[in-house]
Amino acid sequence: MPPRVHAIHLAPGRRLPTKSVERVEAEAGAGLVGDRYHGSRHRHVTVQSLDDLRAAAEVLGREVDPGLTRRNVTLDSGALPTRPGERLTIGDVELEVVRIAAPCRLLDDWLGEGAMAALKSPRGGTVFRLLTSGTVRVGDPAAWG
Numbered sequence: 001m002p003p004r005v006h007a008i009h010l011a012p013g014r015r016l017p018t019k020s021v022e023r024v025e026a027e028a029g030a031g032l033v034g035d036r037y038h039g040s041r042h043r044h045v046t047v048q049s050l051d052d053l054r055a056a057a058e059v060l061g062r063e064v065d066p067g068l069t070r071r072n073v074t075l076d077s078g079a080l081p082t083r084p085g086e087r088l089t090i091g092d093v094e095l096e097v098v099r100i101a102a103p104c105r106l107l108d109d110w111l112g113e114g115a116m117a118a119l120k121s122p123r124g125g126t127v128f129r130l131l132t133s134g135t136v137r138v139g140d141p142a143a144w145g
Contacts, residue, residue: 002141003078005090006050007066010035015106018067023137026093028130032072042098046071047088048125049078060111060118068110071101071125073136080126081144088128091140095128 009018013036025033031044038044048071053064066074073090081088086097101124107115 002143003049003075004142005073005136005138005140006076007074008136008138009067009070009072009074011070012036017110018070020067023135024072026130026132026134026136028133031130032136035072042129043127044130045073045095045128046101046125047073047075047080047090047095047128048101049075049080051077051079052119052123052125056115056118056123060114062112064111064115064119068107069119069125070104070106070110075142078142078144079122082122082126086144087131088126088142088144090136090142091134092132093134093136094131096131098127098129101125101127 008021008024010021011018031038057064081097082100084097088095100121103116103119103124
């Protein structure tokens with residue numbers, strides 16, 4: 001089975017907690033509607049995998065709640081593409097890798113001491129730009145290659 005969207009989180013503002021949503025509108029060249037990075041030039045969507053969160057949880061010694069990592073989309077499995085220019089499709093929305101995501105400085109505040117270190121590359125997710133518009137929903141399939 002292909003990986004699927006496990007969760008979607010939006011941060012309405014800097015340092016504000018993320019909110020979980022069942023779907024979000026993705027605008028090509030702009031980002032996710034309702035997220036603080038909507039309208040930014042390159043940082044449109046951050047994606048992480050539950051596989052990486054499980055690995056981080058082993059390092060950290062406790063579970064990692066996907067909503068507290070401040071990433072937008074969490075896939076239920078899979079190793080994410082990380083090289084600039086690689087593509088990912090979620091549902092009917094196409095994304096392109098910009099870079100590996102650096103752990104947010106707030107991780108130790110939200111998840112506890114050591115979280116930032118536990119979520120360093122390669123477990124921190126990937127930053128993508130949106131190439132096409134559409135709706136991303138929990139349960140949508142994801143494919144890369």
